[in-house]
Amino acid sequence: xxxxxxxxxxxHGWSLSNQTSPSQPNPKVEQLKSAAEERKSCVRAVRGESxxxxxxxHLSDVDTGRFxxxxxxxxxxxxxxxxxxxxxxxxxxLRCADKFVATASQIAPPVGSIFxxxxxxxxxxxxxxxxxxxxxxxxxERQQAVLDETKTKLSEVHL
Numbered sequence: 001x002x003x004x005x006x007x008x009x010x011x012h013g014w015s016l017s018n019q020t021s022p023s024q025p026n027p028k029v030e031q032l033k034s035a036a037e038e039r040k041s042c043v044r045a046v047r048g049e050s051x052x053x054x055x056x057x058h059l060s061d062v063d064t065g066r067f068x069x070x071x072x073x074x075x076x077x078x079x080x081x082x083x084x085x086x087x088x089x090x091x092x093x094l095r096c097a098d099k100f101v102a103t104a105s106q107i108a109p110p111v112g113s114i115f116x117x118x119x120x121x122x123x124x125x126x127x128x129x130x131x132x133x134x135x136x137x138x139x140x141e142r143q144q145a146v147l148d149e150t151k152t153k154l155s156e157v158h159l
Contacts, residue, residue, distance in 0.1 A: 028108050028159045035103040042096035052089050054082060058136045065147045067140040074137040078129060086130050094123070110157050118150040 017096060038063050058074070060067050078086065097119050105112025122143055131138040 019128075026159055032104060033105045034113060035100055035107070037116075039096050039100035040101075042099070043075075043093055045091065046096065048094045051090075052085065055085060055089055058082075060140070060143065067144055071140045072137050072144070074140070075135045076137075077132045077135055080132075083130050083132055086126070090123075090126055108159055110159070111154065113159075114150060114153045114157070118146055121146045 007122075024142075043062050046052065046057075048061070050087065058071065058078075097115075099120055101112055101115045104115050123148070125139055125142045128134045129136070134142075
């Protein structure tokens with residue numbers, strides 16, 4: 001069962017090494033998975049608000065954090081309306097991320113630190129997008145790189 005859980009974590013974009021025996025689930029890993037599911041649910045609720053519908057084609061998959069090839073290839077800058085809409089959207093979505101980082105930091109400080117760094121980097125990228133300094137595709141590409149770097153760091157954490 002633990003092997004399956006670890007595969008699920010990998011499929012959802014992150015994994016952690018487990019120092020308990022394969023037959024016993026690591027409580028910290030289970031708590032982190034639960035916190036991650038809460039974050040995804042929170043983000044889905046924000047994205048479900050009709051006002052944010054124009055942004056949906058540009059956003060990553062909530063479950064995997066990945067972008068489609070079409071999104072990565074999009075060389076359009078956000079319109080002025082999209083840029084203005086990103087501000088309240090990101091404010092709401094960041095509340096979900098902030099809560100997750102705080103919870104992860106309590107459960108496993110090294111994990112929380114990795115996610116705090118990821119959040120800082122993604123916020124910087126988002127600000128460039130809001131300022132219309134980068135295209136949707138460049139933002140997706142850079143966010144994807146941050147996600148990949150985060151996965152690598154998480155794979156080195158032993159709980």
